[in-house]
Amino acid sequence: MKVRSIRGFKDILPDSIKRWHYIEDSAGNIFELYGFSEIRIPVVEFTDIFARSIGTSTDIVEKEMYSFTDRDGSSITLRPEGTAGVVRAYIENSLYAKSTISKLYYMGMMFRHERPQKGRYRGFYQIGAELFGTKDPYADSEIILMLWRFLEKIEVTSLIRLELSSLGDENCRPSYKQKLVKYLRPLKNELCENCQRRLEVNPLRILDCKEKKCKEISKDAPSMLDNLCDNCNKHLDHVKDSLENFSIKYILNPRIVRGLDYYTRTVFExxxxxxxxxxAVAAGGRYDGLVEELGGPPTPAVGFSIGMERLVLLHEKIVPVGFQKGVDAFIAFIGKDTKKTAFQFAYDFRKQGISVEMEYENKSLKTQLKKADKLGAKYAIIVGEEELARGKVKVRNMGSSSEEEINIDKVKQLSIKLSN
RNA sequence: GUGGGUGUAGCUCAGCCAGGUUAGAGCACUGGGUUGUGGCCCCAGAGGUCGCCGGUUCAAGUCCGGUCACCCACCCCA
Structure with missing residues (x-):
């Protein structure tokens, strides 16, 4: 029986890890500029946390969670997204008491039992950010601006677009929902099977259905954007104005319906x-009720999360190469009693922050230089029997093919030269 | 859960439709051409239960059935 990974779970090999680091580091650096701090939270939580926050009628909770019974009989779940856990940590550690505003970001693996396909895995990475403690629309703007700034930084904005909408709040959403149901109810039999069910449990989802019949029907359905209360309208206008101020193009899409139930007002993709x-490469929005829903003090919040694998795919289209690892120098040894000295040099260089490689087994100089070339070494240090007898080593510049001999006690100065 | 596509060397694939000696190519790997000098070139070598199980046949990588895996799409979503 051959070993293999679990379906939908992928290895990230050294070939691509530099790109991952670059993207993750860029995100961290930019989020820090905006005052966000990293938080690391567990990969598992009590199932209840996700059920209550994401919503019991969502696909995620209904059929995609990796849930297990722990040894003490409690139900625990591998996190399908990050927000619920961050909110739990925010409440449990009383972060609301330490300052009015909390800005947190996280990166890590999420788990959803879906059928794998392009850009969709069962184990996937997300980068997310959450801002707690204010209803101010500037917070929404800042979150979107920060996300966009990050996407600009990694140069993928030519491949993406921002879509924006509002889901209303506790004042206007219920009445809109009724209005929508009232419109759809007479047409129920024409809806797809799925949407007939949605009409009862989560009618907003019908607007997002991809079935032709349903699209046709919902085309003339009342729009949330036309039914926002004054406060929600103002809030959305603020966000729109702010985006326009910074020349960030967006498309108003009243059909954005998030897959998680906790969103209120601003939503974007x-x-x-x-x-x-x-x-969908990234998505987020405001969730003013969630902290309270999970047992914390009433705390408005807004956040987003980014799908790493999808972002990596986009980044590969923009920057196809250039993320290979290089080495500063290669140490070749040739002749009797040179390996030990070469090995010592390798240790010394590395100790000084110079990355070097050398061969383990005795190989011809030609083979060693070939390897140096393949590793992209800028220099080859040739430790030869003949030179060593004279207290010297050869330094070969791999770009220009020029060589010079230096005294072995000058190796420390050499390291300065190699590092720039 | 449903549908379509694909499984042959480490990787990308040809060979299958019209079954027939030792199953191929390119890249990568190892050695050599240069008794101590990389990239380009040349030569050689190593590397395969042709996904797995069964069937048809004198003969199966090739045809048939089953099965597993992967990919893509539906769905859903980051």
């Missing part, structure tokens, strides 16, 4: 046409 069916 970063979409692309480059990845096939899985077109």
């Amino acid at each position: 970063i979409k692309t046409d480059e990845l096939g069916a899985q077109n």
